[in-house]
Amino acid sequence: MDAVLQIQERTIEGKKVKTLRNQGITPIHLYGSEFDSASMQVEMSELISVLNLAGFSSPITLNDGKKNIIAFAREVQRHPLTEQIIHVDFQIVGKDDQVEVEVPVNLTGESPAVKNLGGVLIKLMETIRISSKVNVVPKSIELDISVIESLEQSILVSEIEVAEGVQIVSDESFAIARVIPPRIEIEEEVEEEIIEGEESEDQAETDESADSDTDDKSEE
Missing domain, CATH: 2.40.240.10 (Ribosomal Protein L25; Chain P)
Structure with missing residues:
Protein backbone atom coordinates (compact mmCIF):
# COMPACT_ATOMS: atom_id res chain seq x y z
CA MET A 1 0.00 0.00 0.00
CA LYS A 95 13.12 8.91 -7.81
CA ASP A 96 16.76 8.40 -8.82
CA ASP A 97 18.23 10.24 -5.82
CA GLN A 98 20.48 8.43 -3.35
CA VAL A 99 19.11 8.70 0.19
CA GLU A 100 20.04 7.56 3.69
CA VAL A 101 17.23 6.26 5.88
CA GLU A 102 16.66 4.24 9.04
CA VAL A 103 15.02 0.92 8.15
CA PRO A 104 13.30 -1.24 10.79
CA VAL A 105 14.76 -4.66 11.59
CA ASN A 106 12.40 -7.65 11.87
CA LEU A 107 13.63 -10.82 13.56
CA THR A 108 12.41 -14.04 11.93
CA GLY A 109 12.82 -17.74 12.61
CA GLU A 110 13.65 -19.45 15.91
CA SER A 111 17.01 -19.58 17.63
CA PRO A 112 18.20 -23.06 18.74
CA ALA A 113 19.91 -21.32 21.65
CA VAL A 114 16.49 -20.19 22.84
CA LYS A 115 14.56 -23.35 21.97
CA ASN A 116 17.07 -25.95 23.17
CA LEU A 117 19.18 -24.12 25.75
CA GLY A 118 16.55 -21.88 27.32
CA GLY A 119 18.39 -18.71 26.38
CA VAL A 120 16.79 -15.28 26.28
CA LEU A 121 16.77 -13.35 22.99
CA ILE A 122 17.75 -9.69 23.30
CA LYS A 123 17.12 -7.29 20.39
CA LEU A 124 19.80 -4.60 20.54
CA MET A 125 18.93 -2.54 17.45
CA GLU A 126 15.47 -1.60 16.21
CA THR A 127 16.65 0.03 12.97
CA ILE A 128 19.58 -0.09 10.55
CA ARG A 129 20.77 2.92 8.57
CA ILE A 130 21.08 2.20 4.87
CA SER A 131 21.85 4.11 1.68
CA SER A 132 20.10 3.44 -1.63
CA LYS A 133 18.16 5.01 -4.45
CA VAL A 134 14.62 6.01 -3.59
CA ASN A 135 13.02 3.32 -5.75
CA VAL A 136 14.84 0.45 -4.01
CA VAL A 137 14.62 1.51 -0.35
CA PRO A 138 13.56 -1.63 1.58
CA LYS A 139 10.55 -1.25 3.89
CA SER A 140 12.32 -3.43 6.43
CA ILE A 141 15.26 -5.79 6.86
CA GLU A 142 14.50 -9.41 7.75
CA LEU A 143 17.04 -11.06 10.05
CA ASP A 144 16.95 -14.85 10.54
CA ILE A 145 17.87 -15.67 14.14
CA SER A 146 17.97 -19.44 13.52
CA VAL A 147 21.74 -19.03 13.07
CA ILE A 148 22.13 -18.27 16.78
CA GLU A 149 22.91 -21.74 18.13
CA SER A 150 24.78 -21.03 21.37
CA LEU A 151 24.43 -18.79 24.42
CA GLU A 152 26.15 -15.39 24.25
CA GLN A 153 26.17 -15.63 20.43
CA SER A 154 25.28 -12.47 18.50
CA ILE A 155 24.35 -11.41 14.99
CA LEU A 156 26.37 -8.42 13.81
CA VAL A 157 25.44 -5.71 11.32
CA SER A 158 28.18 -7.09 9.05
CA GLU A 159 26.19 -10.33 8.69
CA ILE A 160 23.13 -8.66 7.16
CA GLU A 161 22.39 -9.48 3.53
CA VAL A 162 20.78 -6.68 1.53
CA ALA A 163 19.53 -6.37 -2.03
CA GLU A 164 21.66 -5.05 -4.86
CA GLY A 165 21.91 -1.28 -4.77
CA VAL A 166 21.48 -1.11 -1.00
CA GLN A 167 24.44 -0.29 1.24
CA ILE A 168 24.67 -0.60 5.02
CA VAL A 169 25.71 2.66 6.69
CA SER A 170 25.46 1.56 10.34
CA ASP A 171 28.66 0.41 12.07
CA GLU A 172 29.22 -3.19 10.98
CA SER A 173 30.68 -4.15 14.36
CA PHE A 174 27.41 -3.45 16.20
CA ALA A 175 25.38 -6.42 17.45
CA ILE A 176 21.74 -6.50 16.37
CA ALA A 177 20.55 -9.45 18.44
CA ARG A 178 22.06 -11.72 21.10
CA VAL A 179 20.97 -14.72 23.11
CA ILE A 180 21.96 -14.57 26.78
CA PRO A 181 21.85 -17.34 29.42
CA PRO A 182 18.50 -17.99 31.13
CA ARG A 183 17.75 -15.81 34.14
CA ILE A 184 17.84 -18.77 36.56
CA GLU A 185 21.50 -19.39 35.69
CA ILE A 186 22.33 -15.76 36.30
CA GLU A 187 20.52 -15.83 39.65
CA GLU A 188 22.38 -19.01 40.67
CA GLU A 189 25.72 -17.40 39.81
CA VAL A 190 24.80 -14.35 41.89
CA GLU A 191 23.73 -16.56 44.81
CA GLU A 192 27.01 -18.49 44.62
CA GLU A 193 28.95 -15.23 44.67
CA ILE A 194 26.95 -14.05 47.70
CA ILE A 195 27.53 -17.35 49.54
CA GLU A 196 31.23 -17.25 48.73
CA GLY A 197 31.35 -13.68 49.99
CA GLU A 198 29.57 -14.62 53.22
CA GLU A 199 31.91 -17.57 53.75
CA SER A 200 34.90 -15.29 53.25
CA GLU A 201 33.50 -12.85 55.80
CA ASP A 202 32.83 -15.67 58.31
CA GLN A 203 36.36 -16.99 57.83
CA ALA A 204 37.76 -13.51 58.30
CA GLU A 205 35.79 -13.08 61.52
CA THR A 206 37.01 -16.49 62.77
CA ASP A 207 40.60 -15.56 62.01
CA GLU A 208 40.20 -12.23 63.80
CA SER A 209 38.70 -13.99 66.85
CA ALA A 210 41.56 -16.49 66.94
CA ASP A 211 44.11 -13.69 66.71
CA SER A 212 42.36 -11.86 69.56
CA ASP A 213 42.44 -14.96 71.81
CA THR A 214 46.13 -15.45 71.09
CA ASP A 215 46.87 -11.84 71.99
CA ASP A 216 44.92 -12.16 75.27
CA LYS A 217 46.88 -15.27 76.29
CA SER A 218 50.14 -13.57 75.45
CA GLU A 219 49.28 -10.66 77.72
CA GLU A 220 48.56 -13.07 80.62
Whole structure:
Protein backbone atom coordinates (compact mmCIF):
# COMPACT_ATOMS: atom_id res chain seq x y z
CA MET A 1 0.00 0.00 0.00
CA ASP A 2 1.45 3.35 -1.08
CA ALA A 3 1.56 6.23 1.38
CA VAL A 4 -0.20 9.22 -0.18
CA LEU A 5 -0.81 12.53 1.59
CA GLN A 6 -2.94 15.39 0.31
CA ILE A 7 -1.28 18.75 1.00
CA GLN A 8 -2.38 22.37 0.65
CA GLU A 9 -0.52 25.66 0.50
CA ARG A 10 -0.33 27.38 3.88
CA THR A 11 -0.74 31.15 4.19
CA ILE A 12 -0.92 31.36 7.98
CA GLU A 13 2.44 31.74 9.75
CA GLY A 14 3.80 32.42 13.22
CA LYS A 15 1.65 32.23 16.33
CA LYS A 16 -1.54 32.17 14.25
CA VAL A 17 -0.66 28.60 13.24
CA LYS A 18 -2.24 27.53 16.54
CA THR A 19 -5.66 28.25 15.04
CA LEU A 20 -4.95 25.67 12.32
CA ARG A 21 -4.08 23.01 14.87
CA ASN A 22 -7.32 23.73 16.73
CA GLN A 23 -9.11 22.95 13.45
CA GLY A 24 -7.37 19.58 13.06
CA ILE A 25 -4.80 20.87 10.57
CA THR A 26 -1.03 20.40 10.95
CA PRO A 27 1.56 22.73 9.41
CA ILE A 28 4.37 21.07 7.45
CA HIS A 29 7.53 22.29 5.74
CA LEU A 30 8.92 20.99 2.45
CA TYR A 31 12.56 21.30 1.40
CA GLY A 32 15.01 19.69 -1.01
CA SER A 33 18.27 20.24 -2.87
CA GLU A 34 16.43 21.02 -6.12
CA PHE A 35 13.18 22.23 -4.59
CA ASP A 36 12.20 25.65 -3.28
CA SER A 37 11.18 25.28 0.36
CA ALA A 38 7.48 25.71 0.96
CA SER A 39 5.07 26.03 3.88
CA MET A 40 2.12 23.67 3.51
CA GLN A 41 -0.62 22.13 5.64
CA VAL A 42 -2.34 18.75 5.95
CA GLU A 43 -5.27 17.16 7.72
CA MET A 44 -3.95 15.89 11.04
CA SER A 45 -5.82 12.56 10.84
CA GLU A 46 -4.43 11.84 7.36
CA LEU A 47 -0.92 12.80 8.47
CA ILE A 48 -1.02 10.40 11.42
CA SER A 49 -2.23 7.55 9.21
CA VAL A 50 0.49 8.14 6.62
CA LEU A 51 3.27 8.42 9.21
CA ASN A 52 2.09 5.20 10.86
CA LEU A 53 2.25 3.52 7.46
CA ALA A 54 5.52 4.92 6.10
CA GLY A 55 7.43 6.07 9.16
CA PHE A 56 10.81 7.61 8.33
CA SER A 57 12.04 4.82 6.08
CA SER A 58 9.50 4.68 3.23
CA PRO A 59 8.85 7.33 0.56
CA ILE A 60 5.62 9.28 0.83
CA THR A 61 3.75 10.71 -2.15
CA LEU A 62 2.61 14.27 -1.51
CA ASN A 63 -0.19 15.51 -3.76
CA ASP A 64 -0.99 19.22 -3.97
CA GLY A 65 -3.89 18.76 -6.37
CA LYS A 66 -1.70 19.36 -9.42
CA LYS A 67 1.24 16.99 -9.16
CA ASN A 68 2.79 14.24 -7.06
CA ILE A 69 5.96 14.87 -5.08
CA ILE A 70 8.11 12.13 -3.52
CA ALA A 71 9.29 12.88 0.00
CA PHE A 72 10.55 11.38 3.25
CA ALA A 73 9.42 12.47 6.71
CA ARG A 74 12.55 13.83 8.37
CA GLU A 75 11.55 15.59 11.59
CA VAL A 76 8.38 15.36 13.65
CA GLN A 77 7.74 17.90 16.40
CA ARG A 78 5.30 17.01 19.18
CA HIS A 79 3.63 18.93 21.97
CA PRO A 80 5.66 18.29 25.17
CA LEU A 81 2.57 17.43 27.23
CA THR A 82 0.00 15.96 24.85
CA GLU A 83 2.44 14.29 22.40
CA GLN A 84 0.25 15.68 19.60
CA ILE A 85 2.10 16.22 16.31
CA ILE A 86 2.48 19.97 15.83
CA HIS A 87 4.85 20.16 12.83
CA VAL A 88 6.59 17.91 10.31
CA ASP A 89 9.51 18.50 7.94
CA PHE A 90 9.53 16.59 4.64
CA GLN A 91 12.58 16.20 2.39
CA ILE A 92 11.69 16.24 -1.30
CA VAL A 93 13.66 13.77 -3.43
CA GLY A 94 13.82 12.56 -7.01
CA LYS A 95 13.12 8.91 -7.81
CA ASP A 96 16.76 8.40 -8.82
CA ASP A 97 18.23 10.24 -5.82
CA GLN A 98 20.48 8.43 -3.35
CA VAL A 99 19.11 8.70 0.19
CA GLU A 100 20.04 7.56 3.69
CA VAL A 101 17.23 6.26 5.88
CA GLU A 102 16.66 4.24 9.04
CA VAL A 103 15.02 0.92 8.15
CA PRO A 104 13.30 -1.24 10.79
CA VAL A 105 14.76 -4.66 11.59
CA ASN A 106 12.40 -7.65 11.87
CA LEU A 107 13.63 -10.82 13.56
CA THR A 108 12.41 -14.04 11.93
CA GLY A 109 12.82 -17.74 12.61
CA GLU A 110 13.65 -19.45 15.91
CA SER A 111 17.01 -19.58 17.63
CA PRO A 112 18.20 -23.06 18.74
CA ALA A 113 19.91 -21.32 21.65
CA VAL A 114 16.49 -20.19 22.84
CA LYS A 115 14.56 -23.35 21.97
CA ASN A 116 17.07 -25.95 23.17
CA LEU A 117 19.18 -24.12 25.75
CA GLY A 118 16.55 -21.88 27.32
CA GLY A 119 18.39 -18.71 26.38
CA VAL A 120 16.79 -15.28 26.28
CA LEU A 121 16.77 -13.35 22.99
CA ILE A 122 17.75 -9.69 23.30
CA LYS A 123 17.12 -7.29 20.39
CA LEU A 124 19.80 -4.60 20.54
CA MET A 125 18.93 -2.54 17.45
CA GLU A 126 15.47 -1.60 16.21
CA THR A 127 16.65 0.03 12.97
CA ILE A 128 19.58 -0.09 10.55
CA ARG A 129 20.77 2.92 8.57
CA ILE A 130 21.08 2.20 4.87
CA SER A 131 21.85 4.11 1.68
CA SER A 132 20.10 3.44 -1.63
CA LYS A 133 18.16 5.01 -4.45
CA VAL A 134 14.62 6.01 -3.59
CA ASN A 135 13.02 3.32 -5.75
CA VAL A 136 14.84 0.45 -4.01
CA VAL A 137 14.62 1.51 -0.35
CA PRO A 138 13.56 -1.63 1.58
CA LYS A 139 10.55 -1.25 3.89
CA SER A 140 12.32 -3.43 6.43
CA ILE A 141 15.26 -5.79 6.86
CA GLU A 142 14.50 -9.41 7.75
CA LEU A 143 17.04 -11.06 10.05
CA ASP A 144 16.95 -14.85 10.54
CA ILE A 145 17.87 -15.67 14.14
CA SER A 146 17.97 -19.44 13.52
CA VAL A 147 21.74 -19.03 13.07
CA ILE A 148 22.13 -18.27 16.78
CA GLU A 149 22.91 -21.74 18.13
CA SER A 150 24.78 -21.03 21.37
CA LEU A 151 24.43 -18.79 24.42
CA GLU A 152 26.15 -15.39 24.25
CA GLN A 153 26.17 -15.63 20.43
CA SER A 154 25.28 -12.47 18.50
CA ILE A 155 24.35 -11.41 14.99
CA LEU A 156 26.37 -8.42 13.81
CA VAL A 157 25.44 -5.71 11.32
CA SER A 158 28.18 -7.09 9.05
CA GLU A 159 26.19 -10.33 8.69
CA ILE A 160 23.13 -8.66 7.16
CA GLU A 161 22.39 -9.48 3.53
CA VAL A 162 20.78 -6.68 1.53
CA ALA A 163 19.53 -6.37 -2.03
CA GLU A 164 21.66 -5.05 -4.86
CA GLY A 165 21.91 -1.28 -4.77
CA VAL A 166 21.48 -1.11 -1.00
CA GLN A 167 24.44 -0.29 1.24
CA ILE A 168 24.67 -0.60 5.02
CA VAL A 169 25.71 2.66 6.69
CA SER A 170 25.46 1.56 10.34
CA ASP A 171 28.66 0.41 12.07
CA GLU A 172 29.22 -3.19 10.98
CA SER A 173 30.68 -4.15 14.36
CA PHE A 174 27.41 -3.45 16.20
CA ALA A 175 25.38 -6.42 17.45
CA ILE A 176 21.74 -6.50 16.37
CA ALA A 177 20.55 -9.45 18.44
CA ARG A 178 22.06 -11.72 21.10
CA VAL A 179 20.97 -14.72 23.11
CA ILE A 180 21.96 -14.57 26.78
CA PRO A 181 21.85 -17.34 29.42
CA PRO A 182 18.50 -17.99 31.13
CA ARG A 183 17.75 -15.81 34.14
CA ILE A 184 17.84 -18.77 36.56
CA GLU A 185 21.50 -19.39 35.69
CA ILE A 186 22.33 -15.76 36.30
CA GLU A 187 20.52 -15.83 39.65
CA GLU A 188 22.38 -19.01 40.67
CA GLU A 189 25.72 -17.40 39.81
CA VAL A 190 24.80 -14.35 41.89
CA GLU A 191 23.73 -16.56 44.81
CA GLU A 192 27.01 -18.49 44.62
CA GLU A 193 28.95 -15.23 44.67
CA ILE A 194 26.95 -14.05 47.70
CA ILE A 195 27.53 -17.35 49.54
CA GLU A 196 31.23 -17.25 48.73
CA GLY A 197 31.35 -13.68 49.99
CA GLU A 198 29.57 -14.62 53.22
CA GLU A 199 31.91 -17.57 53.75
CA SER A 200 34.90 -15.29 53.25
CA GLU A 201 33.50 -12.85 55.80
CA ASP A 202 32.83 -15.67 58.31
CA GLN A 203 36.36 -16.99 57.83
CA ALA A 204 37.76 -13.51 58.30
CA GLU A 205 35.79 -13.08 61.52
CA THR A 206 37.01 -16.49 62.77
CA ASP A 207 40.60 -15.56 62.01
CA GLU A 208 40.20 -12.23 63.80
CA SER A 209 38.70 -13.99 66.85
CA ALA A 210 41.56 -16.49 66.94
CA ASP A 211 44.11 -13.69 66.71
CA SER A 212 42.36 -11.86 69.56
CA ASP A 213 42.44 -14.96 71.81
CA THR A 214 46.13 -15.45 71.09
CA ASP A 215 46.87 -11.84 71.99
CA ASP A 216 44.92 -12.16 75.27
CA LYS A 217 46.88 -15.27 76.29
CA SER A 218 50.14 -13.57 75.45
CA GLU A 219 49.28 -10.66 77.72
CA GLU A 220 48.56 -13.07 80.62
